[in-house]
Amino acid sequence: MKSVFGVLLVTLLVFSFYIENKSDPTSLSKSTFQQAEAYDQLIDIEEGEVSETTPVDHLPGPNVGDRAINFKLDSLDGKSITLSELKGKKVIVNFWATWCPPCKEEMPVMQEFYTKYGKEVEVLAINIDPQYNVKEYQKSLGLTFPILLDTDDKINNAYDILTVPTTFVINEQGIITHKQIGAITNIDSLTALIK
Template structure:
């Protein structure tokens, strides 16, 4: 049953990724000199957000579910698993027990998990707190209430995770759920 749920979640994520890529590649309308809309055959230009492998992860400040301010830059010197998720997301639900187990196995402080909730598209703080309690999550849950950070980090399908090294450099972007073994291998590959 769990394998079927995970497989279904992975298929759903793949379909969302395809849909987003098709949507982002659709032509847009522009106004000509007379102010009339005209069709343009070129895809929408993407703004370079600076979020890519090999670059410094853009800093942000968010408030956690507990009301504490979190800055990504405060975690320099540690490896960071930056995860974007929501309570209604089946692959996120499948991934959370693995993240909690991974977090508990790495309580020495060299690795940190920041699980950013997409609060702007979720079901409210009460549902988020219920989710955290149900899954026994003990890592920080920053709330992206305006959706700006998930947009900056291009979390168009969730879960989306970034592996950030101890110098703050993005090592890897992962779209879709991970298990503990994958988290371990990705974190071992960075300084």
């Protein structure tokens, strides 16, 4: 069914380009047919399969090179933190949940990084399930970096988070320089992202 649809779409594209350019047959360039091939390639991808040619930076939400979406959230200790107020400093924004095993694996790495580089790089961990006992979770893991509570899912939705953990590295100008989907499992990997 998909290949029939693909053939029909390619035929329709070629036909529409021909009709638009029939007064000048030489205007059907090579790029016209490359576009048609690209459409055919996209159609042949099986349901749920990602094209190998799909760039990582076309994932939903903000990506590398985009300006980070500003937010203001309360931390576990009751302070309000606004991302834009940290301009001039590198920031790691990490989305996580208490029920997420990879997040639990990643938290000691974040803590080690914060202990070592916390004066130079701010770490903000945005919890997306504040209805659970986040304070107890923080205590049990000995976390000292700011944990922010996204109580109404507004920031989670603004960043279009599909899976946790997801981490953004933001430079001094507020531009995203790295987007990591999945756990960062060692400090060297995290350190490499801020250079």
